[in-house]
Amino acid sequence: MSIMSRQEEGRFREEIREFVASEVPEQIRLKMAQGRDASRAETIAWQRKLVAQGWGAVHWPKRWGGTDWSLEKRFVFEEEMALAGAPGVPAFNMRMLGPILLEYGTEAQKERFLPGALNMDQWWCQGYSEPSAGSDLASLRTRAVRDGDHYRINGAKIWTSYAQYADWMFCLVRTNTEVKKQKGISFLLLDMRSDGVSVEPIRHFYGAHILNQVNFDDVRVPVDQRIGEENTGWTTAKALLEHERLATSRHAEARRKLGRLLALAKANRDRSGSLYERPDMHARIAHLAVQVKALEYATRRGLEMLIQDGRIGVFASSLNLKGVAINQAVDEAILDVAGIDGLAADSAYDEHPRDVLNAGGDARYVAESRYYLRGPAIAAGSNEVQRNIIAKHVLDL
Amino acid sequence: MGFIPTEEQQLIDDTVARLLDKQWDPRREMNTQSSQMAGGTLWKELNELGLLGLALPESAGGGGMGPAELSILCRRFGRHQVRAPFLASQVLAGTALAHAPAGPKRDALLAQLAGGAVTLTLATLESDAGYDHRLIEAQASRAGDSLSLSGCKRAVMDAGIAEHVLVSCRLDDAPALLVVDAASSGLRVESYAAFDGTSLATVYLDAVAVSDDAILARGDAALTALDAALAAGALAAASETLGACEGALERTLDYLRIREQFGTVIGRFQALQHRAADLHAELEMLRSLVAGACQSLAENPAHGDAYAALALAVPVGDHVCREAIQMHGGIGMTQELGIGRYLLRVNALSRLFGDAAHNGGLYLATLEV
Numbered sequence: 001m002s003i004m005s006r007q008e009e010g011r012f013r014e015e016i017r018e019f020v021a022s023e024v025p026e027q028i029r030l031k032m033a034q035g036r037d038a039s040r041a042e043t044i045a046w047q048r049k050l051v052a053q054g055w056g057a058v059h060w061p062k063r064w065g066g067t068d069w070s071l072e073k074r075f076v077f078e079e080e081m082a083l084a085g086a087p088g089v090p091a092f093n094m095r096m097l098g099p100i101l102l103e104y105g106t107e108a109q110k111e112r113f114l115p116g117a118l119n120m121d122q123w124w125c126q127g128y129s130e131p132s133a134g135s136d137l138a139s140l141r142t143r144a145v146r147d148g149d150h151y152r153i154n155g156a157k158i159w160t161s162y163a164q165y166a167d168w169m170f171c172l173v174r175t176n177t178e179v180k181k182q183k184g185i186s187f188l189l190l191d192m193r194s195d196g197v198s199v200e201p202i203r204h205f206y207g208a209h210i211l212n213q214v215n216f217d218d219v220r221v222p223v224d225q226r227i228g229e230e231n232t233g234w235t236t237a238k239a240l241l242e243h244e245r246l247a248t249s250r251h252a253e254a255r256r257k258l259g260r261l262l263a264l265a266k267a268n269r270d271r272s273g274s275l276y277e278r279p280d281m282h283a284r285i286a287h288l289a290v291q292v293k294a295l296e297y298a299t300r301r302g303l304e305m306l307i308q309d310g311r312i313g314v315f316a317s318s319l320n321l322k323g324v325a326i327n328q329a330v331d332e333a334i335l336d337v338a339g340i341d342g343l344a345a346d347s348a349y350d351e352h353p354r355d356v357l358n359a360g361g362d363a364r365y366v367a368e369s370r371y372y373l374r375g376p377a378i379a380a381g382s383n384e385v386q387r388n389i390i391a392k393h394v395l396d397l
Numbered sequence: 398m399g400f401i402p403t404e405e406q407q408l409i410d411d412t413v414a415r416l417l418d419k420q421w422d423p424r425r426e427m428n429t430q431s432s433q434m435a436g437g438t439l440w441k442e443l444n445e446l447g448l449l450g451l452a453l454p455e456s457a458g459g460g461g462m463g464p465a466e467l468s469i470l471c472r473r474f475g476r477h478q479v480r481a482p483f484l485a486s487q488v489l490a491g492t493a494l495a496h497a498p499a500g501p502k503r504d505a506l507l508a509q510l511a512g513g514a515v516t517l518t519l520a521t522l523e524s525d526a527g528y529d530h531r532l533i534e535a536q537a538s539r540a541g542d543s544l545s546l547s548g549c550k551r552a553v554m555d556a557g558i559a560e561h562v563l564v565s566c567r568l569d570d571a572p573a574l575l576v577v578d579a580a581s582s583g584l585r586v587e588s589y590a591a592f593d594g595t596s597l598a599t600v601y602l603d604a605v606a607v608s609d610d611a612i613l614a615r616g617d618a619a620l621t622a623l624d625a626a627l628a629a630g631a632l633a634a635a636s637e638t639l640g641a642c643e644g645a646l647e648r649t650l651d652y653l654r655i656r657e658q659f660g661t662v663i664g665r666f667q668a669l670q671h672r673a674a675d676l677h678a679e680l681e682m683l684r685s686l687v688a689g690a691c692q693s694l695a696e697n698p699a700h701g702d703a704y705a706a707l708a709l710a711v712p713v714g715d716h717v718c719r720e721a722i723q724m725h726g727g728i729g730m731t732q733e734l735g736i737g738r739y740l741l742r743v744n745a746l747s748r749l750f751g752d753a754a755h756n757g758g759l760y761l762a763t764l765e766v
Contacts, residue, residue, distance in 0.1 A: 003398060262764075286757030289764060290708045294682040297689030301400035308401055318678040390677050391670035395650055 004072060012073070013080045020084035023049050029085050034362070035257065035369030037210075038087040040165045044120040046087050056118050057094045060102065064110070065118045075246075075303050082252030092124040092162075093117040095247070097170050100187075104228045104236050113168075113189065127157040127171030127190070127214060128237065134159075135385045137172075138181045138234060142216060144173035144188065146223070151175075151188065153196075153219040159379070163199045163212035166192050172233050179231070187233035189225040196220075206371040207346065245316035246306065248380070249323035251299040254292045257330045257369070261285060265337045267361030275337050288333055291326045298322070314393045317386040324377045331370035338363035399465070399692045400685065409451070409466055413473040416442060423478035424735055431480040432558045432588075432596035435516060440481065444513035449483065452629075453491050457507040464694040467629070468636040468687060475640025478738055480594040482516055485554035488633045490517035490563050493626035496698060497574060497614040506561065506576065518559040519626055520550035520600050528751035530623050535566035535602060537575060544568070544612075546575060546583075546605040552749060556598035557588035563613065564602065565623055573615040574622055581605045593738070593745035624699040631756060632690055634746040635706035638714040639683050645721035645739040646676055652725055669724060676720055679713045701763025707747075708756035714743030 004012070024032075028042055038046065050056045051065065058074050060066025069077070082088070089095065097117055101110050116122045133140040142155025153173060163169070169190045176184030190197070196219040202211040228236050265276035265285060275281050302319055305312045312319075335342045341363035348357060349364045358364065377383045391397045402410065420439040434440055443449050452467040453459025460466070467488070474481065487510065494507045494517075509515040526532035535548025546566060556562060562577050562584070577584060583605040588598040614622045650673065653664030663669055686709050690702035718740035722729040729736050750756070 282761070283754040283757060286708065286761040287712075287753060289761050290686075290705045290753075290757050291682070293689070293702065293705050293760075294686035294709055297400070298682055298685035301685045301688065304398060304400045315681065318681040321675075321678045322682050384671065387671040387674035388667075390674035391667075394677060395670070395673050397650070397653055397664040397670045397673060 004070075004076070009076055012076060016077065016080040017084050019053065020081065020086045023053075024086055028087060032085040032087060033256075033260065034365045035260075035372075036365055040123070040162075043087060043090055044123075047090060047093075047120045050089070051119055057089070057098055059095070060098055060114075060118075064098075064102070064114045071303065071307050078247075079252050083256060085256070090120065090123070091247075092126050092170075093120065093122075096126060097124045100170070100227060100236060100239070103239065104187075108224070109189075109227065122167040123162070123165045125160050125163045125166035125169050125192075125214075127160060127169045129157065129159045131156060131158050131213075135382050137237075138185070140172055140174060140185065142171070142173045143177075144175050144186060144221070146175075147220075149223050150220045151223065151226075153188075153190070153216040153221055155216050157214045157216075158211075159202070160199075160212045160214050161210050163192070163214050164201065164209065168192055169214065170227075172237055175230050175233075182234040184231055185233040185237075186230050187227040187236045188221050189227065190219065190221050194219050194221070204371065204375075206368065208368065208372065210372075245312055246299065246302050246319070248316060248376075249295055249299040249302070249319040250327050250376070251292070251295045251323065254295055254323070254327050254330055257327065257334065258289060258292045261288065261330055261334050261337060264334060264361040264363060268337055268339065268341070268363075269360065281337070284333060288326070288330050291322075292330065295319075295323060295326050314389060317381075317389045320376075320381070321383055321386045321390075324373065324383070328370070328373045328377070331366075331373050334366050335370050338366045342366045400688045402465075402469075406465060406469055409448075410469050410473065412446065413443075413448060413470060414477075416446070417473060417477040417479065421477055421479055423738065424733075426478075426480070427732065427735065427738070428594070429480060430590055430594050430596045431482050431485075432555045434479070434481045435555075435558055439479075449487055449513055450491075450511040453487065453507065453511045454495050457495075457504065457511045459491075459507075459511040463691070464629070464632055465688075465691040468632060468691050471633045471636035472640035472643070472687075475637035475642075475742065476644040478641070478644065478735070478742065482518070482555035482558065482596075484630065484633055484637075485518040485556075486510065486516045486559070489519035489554070489626050489630050490559075492629040492698070493519055493563055493574060493622045494613070496625040497622040498618050500610075500613070502576065502610050503613050515561065516555065516559050517561050517563060518553055518556050519563045519565075520553040520556065521565045521623065521627070522551045522553075523549065524551060528755050530565060530627055531572070531620065533565050533567050533572055535564060537566045537568040537573060537607065540604075540606070542608075544575070544607045544609065546577065546602050546607050548602045550600040550602070553586075553598045553600045554749070555596050556586045556600050557596055562600060564600075565619070568612070568615055571616045572619045572623070574613045574619040575607055576611050576613055577602070577605055577607055581607070591745050591748075593741035595745055595749070621699070627750075628694060628699045628703040631703040631707040631750055632687070632694055634750045635683075635687050635690070635703070635710035638707075638710035638743045638746055639680070639687055641739045641742050642676075642680055642683070642714055642717040645718050645736060646673070646680065648736060649673070649721045649724050656726075663724075672720060672724070676717050679717065683709055683713050701760045704756040704759040704763075707750055708753045708760055710743075711747040711753040711756065714747070715740070718743050 058067045058077050062068045130140045144151040144153050172185050175186040196217040198215045200213045201209050266274050268275045302312045341358045344357040447460050451460035451462045455461030497503050521530040537544045537546045564575050583603045585601040586598045591597050656663050687706050690706040693700040693702035721736050728734050
């Protein structure tokens with residue numbers, strides 16, 4: 001594995017920053033700084049710019065529009081993009097479906113789905129969780145019954161992020177009820193426009209619409225849209241989660257938010273001066289800065305494990321636990337520093353000029369990020385599941 | 398790169414671990430103070446293996462290794478509950494000397510230290526100055542051919558056995574670092590034990606006559622040497638805290654696996670499992686930050702990451718070591734079991750080098766520039 005020299009890395013980071021500075025529209029840059037999502041159209045437009053630059057899916061092989069870069073270079077790329085305030089790559093297309101197809105798909109499946117996934121001609125969503133299968137995912141019950149060269153799907157998926165945007169879904173379905181629960185699951189690709197698919201929004205408690213329930217009423221899926229053999233879907237899905245493990249630390253996000261916290265604390269004042277200088281706030285911010293630094297180094301350590309051993313194992317659970325907790329703590333401090341400026345609902349920020357709602361630094365939409373971040377403590381293995389994993393696999397309890 | 402130990406680093410760690418297993422029984426050494434340890438066989442063997450001077454410059458006969466290797470040694474000391482004058486002599490005084498301008502006195506002292514022929518300490522802290530080593534009241538003034546040094550230094554580690562004391566003071570209205578012979582007239586060392594077994598002293602300097610060649614550094618050069626020493630001290634304290642936490646957690650996990658109550662081993666209870674998992678995750682963060690700080694200090698000896706590491710080590714150390722007592726139940730309170738010694742040590746380290754707010758503030762200040 002070739003290691004980038006310091007100069008190479010510096011030049012590369014500079015190149016990325018320049019690209020982001022010239023290619024990300026002001027409107028989106030502001031949204032990112034405020035911790036908000038880009039819209040569907042904005043996300044697709046940005047992805048197509050990246051594709052044109054050759055950076056659409058840096059971790060895919062060149063043959064499919066990727067780069068063949070080293071793990072380290074990909075890490076630097078993703079880190080610098082996030083720090084520079086670029087929108088994130090659509091994870092379901094690029095980081096989840098893509099790697100799965102590359103590893104388990106047939107050539108025909110790759111030809112059919114990879115180009116559209118890269119270019120965002122199809123927006124993919126992930127159908128894993130079900131109303132009665134959350135942290136215990138393997139107990140999922142959505143049935144797929146073979147009917148000639150099709151499966152008939154009945155059941156429901158829940159917590160499906162951006163299903164309202166999606167053209168296609170990759171999902172786990174039960175194809176055998178007679179065996180151990182992990183052994184009877186298959187991995188299917190499903191056209192969201194098929195007859196019998198319906199999407200119901202599930203609003204977050206603070207109002208945002210990200211999540212959905214997706215219902216299947218006798219949906220027909222051609223057998224050639226199954227990835228891998230029948231009843232091997234659990235293995236496929238587990239491998240898919242492995243691709244995502246380093247990213248769960250959210251360290252670049254935490255660093256960006258720490259910058260926002262510092263700016264806001266310096267801009268906002270009480271009668272004795274800036275909040276940044278207030279001793280209790282200064283100590284709190286210092287502690288957060290220290291934790292964010294620890295998270296950054298922990299993520300780099302994880303990268304080194306990946307490079308050296310090809311896996312990070314249970315270290316991912318610590319990264320996930322602490323990454324979420326540290327991001328939440330920074331968000332909480334931001335909201336506290338915002339004070340009354342942080343009270344406005346998102347819709348109020350949409351409708352009023354900033355100076356009506358903010359006296360100090362830019363506190364627009366600060367509440368949203370703080371409440372959004374309750375979610376990652378629950379998704380993809382809740383904090384409690386991560387603790388179970390650590391207790392069992394590391395601590396031998 | 399630098400987060401996974403190299404083979405050479407692993408070898409150092411194994412060597413130290415084997416030596417400590419053989420030569421240092423924490424239970425037997427429960428009442429051994431840091432200054433007393435210096436006369437023992439372990440100290441001699443550490444010296445003979447070149448471990449005491451491993452991070453001192455090669456030019457002075459030291460090992461020429463970096464912060465990462467220093468950290469390995471301190472971490473082992475923490476894990477095995479070693480009390481030694483290492484922090485005072487090799488880390489604080491040694492680093493200050495290594496970063497002071499070359500000169501006959503400095504070179505000679507450094508060579509003696511690297512050879513294990515002398516014990517030194519660094520006296521910086523004063524009353525009413527918190528942990529700010531740049532707030533200096535001790536004063537050296539011209540008195541004929543020599544200097545006259547007066548002041549009072551607090552919480553000086555192992556001053557009772559140090560042959561020479563490095564003292565920060567003001568000279569000609571600028572900071573300076575002097576070296577004072579411990580036998581000098583006018584220098585009085587009042588030694589006492591800290592609650593964790595560290596030997597401390599209040600050092601009174603009353604018109605101590607010091608010759609000009611004892612000026613190790615002055616002005617910015619003095620601050621450079623002091624900054625490097627304090628950063629190395631912070632990294633060493635963070636590393637030792639990490640080691641203490643690892644020792645405390647390991648012993649606690651052993652206990653959770655065998656202690657039976659309510660008809661089962663208590664490690665089966667999810668309430669305890671989750672708390673132990675949280676401690677593990679906290680230590681993973683501390684491990685990562687200490688390793689990152691070692692890399693930063695290798696490039697800049699006064700890098701703020703050292704203070705970040707200690708700022709995290711203080712609360713993590715306190716939490717892990719308190720939980721170690723709690724999860725042991727009643728037996729955890731006993732001196733005989735000794736699990737509480739880890740808490741004493743990590744708390745003493747944070748008293749010696751400053752609490753989380755102090756060290757966090759130092760780190761935050763380095764982000765400003």
